[in-house]
Amino acid sequence: MPVVHTLGGMMDRIRALLTVIEEGSVNRAAVRLRITQPALSRQMQALENELGGKLLERETSGVKPTGLGHALVKAMRPLVEGYDTALAELRRQARGERSELRVGYLLSAAQSMLTPALAKLRKSQPEVKLKLHDMSPREQIDGLRAGELDLALIGQEGVTAASEFHSAKLCSLRVCIAVSDNDPIAAQKNITLKELKGRDFIGVDEDQVPGRNRWATALCKSAGFKPRFVVVVDGITNVFSQVVSESGVTLLPGYFEKLQHPGVTFVPVSDEKARWDFIVLWQKGLASTATRALVEALKQVAVTLR
Amino acid sequence: MPVVHTLGGMMDRIRALLTVIEEGSVNRAAVRLRITQPALSRQMQALENELGGKLLERETSGVKPTGLGHALVKAMRPLVEGYDTALAELRRQARGERSELRVGYLLSAAQSMLTPALAKLRKSQPEVKLKLHDMSPREQIDGLRAGELDLALIGQEGVTAASEFHSAKLCSLRVCIAVSDNDPIAAQKNITLKELKGRDFIGVDEDQVPGRNRWATALCKSAGFKPRFVVVVDGITNVFSQVVSESGVTLLPGYFEKLQHPGVTFVPVSDEKARWDFIVLWQKGLASTATRALVEALKQVAVTLR
DNA sequence: TTGCCGTTATGCCAGTTGTGCATACCCTCG
């Protein structure tokens, strides 16, 4: 039996078998499959060889599946159909017709921008299904890397990962510091970075908000000194506890000014160079129209907030 | 871009892509796949052409999936794995290592044979999982045809379908008739077919028990007359009602003698030629060892009952 | 900068495979 064929095209032969069994005839199936009957006949032989058992009862009136043939149909038809639909969905997605948009964001940071941008998006592309994920900057970046997010709204933390993805800077916010209510600085309306020289700084866990400490360090260096991080905590609320108990300070993006936290006062930093960039990251490769639309909407919203 | 390839081997290329993404490198993936790097490189190009979008970010240190690439992995990996396991299962089944055995039987007819046979089977192949289906002869045949049964225990009704499947005659039972208690025949110990000449016969629905009427007709013809079916009912219990009310008779396999039904008396037919064959049918093609074992067990049980 | 080493991409050739065509074979029915 010199009918060997490759193991590769086996799925095609399985498809062919499904058609043959549907039609009950190699001849008619061959017509449907746009190949000749001999070719199809040989495919069936090949499939039987590969599986090691007869699949069809050849009768003078056509063909009929054997038990094994039936079993194959039952096992393979759903897989083949799933394969086809998955393929179709991928092709659509490749053409940018992705209907689902998975957005990662940090509620405290992105709220003022994301909400109006989403409203715009819904107006221009109402059929887009949104999945919003409130997650830490680190989780956002990991999500992008793992392909679980299409787009991430992220602050300064994102610049370290910006080269991995497409990115756009949305706006550049002012910066503030958090100090204890008891601290003399708390009474000031403004503060310059220079005034922080020699103060103890509270750092945050690099895993949770990567790059934040580096950003603070860079800012201080531009003001002529090197910050000393006396403690590193994980999570922003713990930062506030430390601010109160240790009377250290920490540099924060400006939107924290609106926050209230017992025992903590936020003081704006007046240095012009002290800015907190807010950026949006999205997957490389062909972005869906929905992704592009949301990025555009975010940019438009950003200019109004500047 | 003249990289076209066939649409056929697409699944292979998807498999290849899965490996490439796992390895993060075309080179290493090529090693795992036992092909050269250029070949694999071209496969990836082909896949991207077929899908209409980039799947990989080529970087100097290797490759990284794009969003589309990630989506493909998420959609296709389970399908590919399902396909492989299904294929393996089919191959095992083709080798006769089927662990499940679906048996169709008619409780009233097969009980005396099936129970001991199953006991034998359990002793010789304890790991076989059994699925027993009590169903009418017609349902059994349909089940075999649809591949939902591996084996059917069926009476005379099965002979019409015997050519479609493998079959073995298990035993040949004596025949009896059912008559009303009031009928003079009811007092007899035996009866010959000839004595039934001129009597009204009760037939059964051809859909439920195909071939039964033909069997009765053939028997009567061998005794020199043609039975007259005054009524055809569906289901054996209705036959008994008719036997009582219409004082017709009906030919039945011998195992009914053990039954009790108010107003009905069963009288054995003494003709030597009047026999009711009991057969087992199973799927054509390679039967599993379990199937063969059960057939053997049934045959052995049958000889003890003869 | 230059050279080296890693990566992926491309040109070309040969082996293999799957297909179509023509035809053989087999069965059933008239």
Next chain:
DNA sequence: CGAGGGTATGCACAACTGGCATAACGGCAA
């Protein structure tokens, strides 16, 4: 026994695919 339906087979050819050699490209170190 021939006609007409089915499936299988012999054969030649086009096409795809893989291997080899090599290009192109980017990073890194001297």
